[in-house]
């Protein structure tokens with residue numbers, strides 16, 4: 001599934017809308033349309049790969065490094081109690097969109113992960129604006145993390 005078929009490729013091409021919070025260095029980050037917590041974002045490579053299992057190592061590294069920068073930003077700048085970084089590879093693992101992505105899910109309380117899914121809701125424009133505001137300044141940290149990979153990746 002590639003190009004016109006893939007929802008994330010269509011978002012990246014501007015054919016479908018999403019709230020981007022970062023774009024550059026081969027990486028894009030946008031808000032999950034059905035967040036389970038406030039600030040639930042997706043980190044994706046600009047290039048299409050089905051899932052982590054067939055993503056080239058350097059591209060996978062870039063995605064995880066960017067996700068790690070958000071974990072730090074949520075924990076250290078925004079006071080999140082925890083953060084989940086999750087990727088699902090394959091339908092059996094719960095993958096729904098077959099374009100590699102890492103979920104970054106900040107945790108603002110102590111609900112169990114299973115309980116989190118009940119909090120899944122449709123993103124509103126108001127919430128999207130609030131999250132974009134929260135994440136102001138995070139792009140510098142993402143750049144810094146990606147640059148730390150050096151020229152080989």
Ligand SMILES: [Zn+2]
Pocket residue numbers: 001002003006007008009010047048049098099
């Ligand atoms: Zn795609």
